[in-house]
Amino acid sequence: MVYVSSEPGSPVPDLQVTAVKMLVAGGFGVGKTTLVGSVSEIPPLRTEELLTELSRDVDSLAGVEAKTTTTVALDFGRITISPQLVLYLFGTPGQDRFWFMWNELSAGALGAVVLADTRRLDTCFPAVDFFERRGIPFVIGVNCFDGSQQYDIDEVREALDVEGVPVVLCDARLRESCKQVLIALTEHVIKLAVRRQQSSASS
Amino acid sequence: MSRGETWFDEAAGPLVRPYAVTRGRTRGGQADLQMITLVIALQRLTSALSAQLDPEHAQIMSFCQHPKSVAEISAEVHLPLSVVKILIGDLIERRLVTFRSAVTPDLQVLQAVINGIRQL
Ligand SMILES: Nc1nc2c(ncn2[C@@H]2O[C@H](COP(=O)(O)OP(=O)(O)O)[C@@H](O)[C@H]2O)c(=O)[nH]1
Ligand SMILES: [Mg+2]
Numbered sequence: 001m002v003y004v005s006s007e008p009g010s011p012v013p014d015l016q017v018t019a020v021k022m023l024v025a026g027g028f029g030v031g032k033t034t035l036v037g038s039v040s041e042i043p044p045l046r047t048e049e050l051l052t053e054l055s056r057d058v059d060s061l062a063g064v065e066a067k068t069t070t071t072v073a074l075d076f077g078r079i080t081i082s083p084q085l086v087l088y089l090f091g092t093p094g095q096d097r098f099w100f101m102w103n104e105l106s107a108g109a110l111g112a113v114v115l116a117d118t119r120r121l122d123t124c125f126p127a128v129d130f131f132e133r134r135g136i137p138f139v140i141g142v143n144c145f146d147g148s149q150q151y152d153i154d155e156v157r158e159a160l161d162v163e164g165v166p167v168v169l170c171d172a173r174l175r176e177s178c179k180q181v182l183i184a185l186t187e188h189v190i191k192l193a194v195r196r197q198q199s200s201a202s203s
Numbered sequence: 204m205s206r207g208e209t210w211f212d213e214a215a216g217p218l219v220r221p222y223a224v225t226r227g228r229t230r231g232g233q234a235d236l237q238m239i240t241l242v243i244a245l246q247r248l249t250s251a252l253s254a255q256l257d258p259e260h261a262q263i264m265s266f267c268q269h270p271k272s273v274a275e276i277s278a279e280v281h282l283p284l285s286v287v288k289i290l291i292g293d294l295i296e297r298r299l300v301t302f303r304s305a306v307t308p309d310l311q312v313l314q315a316v317i318n319g320i321r322q323l
Contacts, residue, residue: 017270020308020316021239039323045278047238050285071283076274081319085312088239088272107237108305110313179320186317190310 019086022185023105026115027123031143031172032091033075038178040077040089048073049101072098102130111137111189113181118142118151121159128160137189139166141181224259224282225289234295234302236288241270241303259290267300
């Protein structure tokens with residue numbers, strides 16, 4: 001994202017800072033946090049959001065409403081590419097009941113990595129559906145767990161029914177491998193953006 | 204949660220009282236703050252200023268001497284995103300911090316992202 005000062009006239013330090021956000025999605029235990037940690041310059045940070053509507057505690061003392069609610073945690077990492085450019089990587093919460101978070105997470109996201117484990121490919125279907133329906137660019141990272149059968153990239157693409165989506169084999173524990181996945185995603189985003197520009201120029 | 208205000212309820216997960224630090228307010232000012240909106244302090248956190256602020260506000264001021272995302276602030280002060288947005292809104296209203304909203308990156312930025320990742 002390119003940041004625009006909220007108040008053009010105010011004395012704002014660091015005038016042009018640009019940041020982008022990528023998401024890392026996929027089923028529980030597929031390696032999302034591992035991937036974020038492998039490329040982040042800091043150990044993954046944890047933020048949380050409130051899960052439920054506020055409840056009014058009628059028993060609270062002194063007439064003060066005691067707001068109680070549950071939270072959902074999100075892991076994220078940061079890569080400072082230059083003083084003017086920061087990349088944030090957010091792991092999406094795995095469980096279905098946290099879907100409400102995905103809208104806020106995906107707002108302004110450049111794209112997403114959907115991690116897939118070939119032993120249980122179906123766990124990434126919801127993420128694939130989500131990004132497809134919202135037109136958010138994504139790539140599939142096939143996280144190669146030890147002892148899992150080696151799949152052909154085309155077999156995975158076919159099983160997921162994702163024509164035209166890059167599929168990359170990876171090991172979420174290895175920085176070099178994760179870098180390749182993130183590069184594949186960014187190249188895919190560029191390709192789609194260029195294609196959009198061309199089609200709007202010709203129409 | 205900080206402040207030792209976490210209880211555990213087996214069925215519902217952890218219960219928290221997140222709005223204690225906002226004095227019960229569940230909505231903030233007008234600012235449209237998103238997770239990667241960057242927040243930057245407009246003043247140094249002097250001890251005189253610190254004395255006028257709630258501890259959480261002071262903590263945010265101190266942390267945002269360099270641009271920090273709303274998500275990073277939330278992680279730093281151990282408060283949920285929606286709570287931290289209210290606190291940041293207070294600081295915006297008092298002109299102690301400013302923020303920068305995100306717009307879509309262009310091709311040049313995307314290419315810089317690729318180059319940056321390669322160099323990791
Ligand atoms: N063999 C292998 N193990 C992995 C890989 N990625 C993650 N793991 C392990 O799988 C477990 C779950 O990973 P985690 O990142 O917490 O999954 P998350 O729930 O998607 O965030 C951890 O014990 C990781 O060490 C991988 O590429 N190969
Ligand atoms: Mg995780």
